Amino acid sequence: MELVSQHVKGIMEECKIRARDAGLRFDDETLEYIVTNRDLIELSPKVMIPTLYDYWVHDVKVLSGKGMYEAYPSNPFETVINTRPAISYYNDNNPDWLNVMIFYHVLAHIDFFQNNLFYKNTWDIDIAGQALADKRLIAQLRSEKGRWLDYVIEFARGMDNLVGFHRDLNRTLSQGRRHKFNRTDFYFDLFLQKIKSVPQHIYLKEISRYNQCAKDKQDFFIQVTGQYPEFDELFRKEKNQAAQPERDIMEYILRYSPFLRKEENEWMKSVIHIIRNTSLFFQPQIRTKTMNEGWASYWHENLFLKDDRICGHEADYAKINASVTAMPKVGLNPYALGMRLFEHIREMEDKGCYSFDYVRLNDEVLRKKFDRKKNTGRKFIFTVRENMDDFSFINTFLDQEFIDRHKLFVAGKRLNNQRMTWQYYIKSKKAHDYKKMIINSLYHPPDISIAEDKTKDGILYLDHRFENKPLKQAFIENTLIGIAFLWGGPVHLETSEPKTVAQPGAGYANFWDPSASGTSPEPEEIPIQWQRVRYVIKDRKLHRQEL
């Protein structure tokens, strides 16, 4: 691992100037390293942070990565990490023109890291330095505690997807300016309109009375509670309901675990903190993959095509660019999808299509001709890159126009019994279905929160809000054993599972032979029935109870 040569660094600095002119914003300092593919194999289990703490799972991954590389050698162009200064890794021996293209790609990544609001909590952390300090602490603890240190890492990592990323982000972004739900809000927004459904003139009268009271410094609510004696009680109930359930399982355990509170277990807290902070640091990256890659591909294309250094390498570029950003015939490529979606958004906004007038148009021809010549698309995509994550990006902008333009479809795969083949077919060309498929593939940890009313008598009670996807059953036992270890008592997990049907799919096909008779049986449409179950871990034994 070494820094790039002065010559290459010169190319990078030149790219920075042009990228800034195009509107990208990033810090002055960046670090570029040349690494070998073998280095990358060792870096990738450590999420590319060279100073991340040591852990045996990383070693296992390095060993299997080496085996994988032997079987399927790959040659990644670049990897950027969200540090300050931003560090990027390159493959050896790239020609200069290719470096120009790659640097534009990297600079757009850095721009994304440093401007997208989902990264806000990472902006003030020096992750490389922090990781080094953590690594030293963990090494020291390992020398004292032996393999128990690794168990604590394992158990903490077992729940590091259950952190309050959005809540923490919300806190930072609102900076305490968050509006607290108060009696006035409740009275005017809910109580009068929803609960009492008073006619409009009474509502307006109450508002003027409220203003009058504020002016005279009188208590507005004396009359309210006199008129509606149930008001205070209803307000109290509503307030309790509005309080969000605790979703940050890690933080809850750190704060309330009786086991961790013991003096001899204090050291575990620092380990869990390290794991939690590392997880939080990478949350925005997982949640903006499509956007981030799309943004970088969009800009390397836009900037490089206008750059004079492309001269003489147009065909080479076209070949490499196609291998990165072509839409596969069957399959998904987030680079390609994100890039095209950014282009699409810019054009739609240029024409003013994100407007009421356009949405209201039903005539296909008029829709196609629609152009308000707003030309605000460029500015608009910068707003999108600042404020959105993959979900809102795709959910908001992936429309039928986009699908039709790029001839996208959902590809299905089914078994043809006559020919004994897998058939790929066009399952749907509707934006709705395509969007649903993409959104289903996005990172989405299960919504598990602490049921505070049931967390008592030493029991930690976790409640999984069911979103039509069951939990991976095979992982439940070991994960709960880990959580129970750190909690120091029994852990209950409530979730939903399909009702056991006797041998689904096997029963009806047994009597005859589809390959002989040639047609396939009509699949029986059995709607899945879900039922709540409770998993209980006690003394490292798992029990399952149907509720």
Next chain:
Amino acid sequence: MVTLDELLERDKKREQDGFKRKIRIGQIAKPGSGGREKIIVVPTTVEEKLVHDDISFRQQQEGEGDPTGGTGDGQEGDVIGEQPVRPEQGEGEGEGDGEGPGEGKGGEHEIEANAYELGKVLSQDFELPNLKDKGKKKALARYVYDLTDKNRGVGQILDKKATLKKIVETNMSLGNIPDVSTIDTTRFIVSPQDLIYRILSREKEYESQALVFFVRDYSGSMGGKVTQAVVSQHVMLYSWLVYQYEKQVETRFILHDTEAREVSDFQKYYSYKVAGGTKVYTAFKLVNEIVEKENLARDYNIYVFHGTDGDDWEKDGKQTLAEIEKMLTYVARIGITIVEHAYVGSKQTEVEKYINRSGILTKHSHLIKMDVMAENVDDSRIIQGIKNLIS
């Protein structure tokens, strides 16, 4: 860098602390030119968390794969491509010519070298049961290590008696012992060459030759973890045989869905997938036919290991049982592994039911064993399964 052995050693210690082991031995198939695949043995581990399950129940019922994205012309419902379900030998794997015997052998050698490593990792206390002396076509040698050989000068243990004899001998020829009735040992000259040591040496134990049939259900129902478990177990068995018997065991590979076929090597055996129904008897029948045609029973101890999810279209198993009965007349051991799908629950599969009902397990308890496990098994359970099958 941490080595595989160190990682496995550490993993073993987890059990002392009351936790399950986490490292599995995985395999990566490396595609080679001319269909020569190579298997690379790597450790794998899964970091378990509470996550959504990625299978969708509905699709599984319809016999449909997961949908993905696509680009191109066409209307909804148009078929855009096909892929054969059952890979045919010599096609579908991008291999055209070049499967000449010379090249094929090269590939085989590579997997065996790696399998040898895996076998070494596995414990050595397995042993093939019911080995009988049969013919002399090819001697199967087991190796044991013992301090039997003697060596002058260096070695592991000094053989005092032999050394003393040698010293006396040397000194006699030197004339240092003029009178044998009064020996003055202080005048002895001791040459380093007189020191006799015992050294660790490899002893061949000649035993009879063995032929192992690996039989695997590769039908549609075998998706996912079930196949993983069966293949894992057979990889281990195979690796152990390669290691323990120094590649002297002959192996044959049979795959079946509604019909059975023999494949030429372990890579194909382990990597092929299809989606079809299941007729277990076809596989046993094919084994019987091969044994009869090639007259193998005379010269070999025959072992048959069969892995399945227990699904069989032939519910009563009449034909399967008939084939098994036939097989029992010549085999040294049949080992049947049933890996149950999580949704089936225990004691539910056809194969398990009809085998239990037939009573052959008790009648021929030394010849046939069955092991039933769930699909979410870990490596230690799989190894335990091997022990059951060859006990």
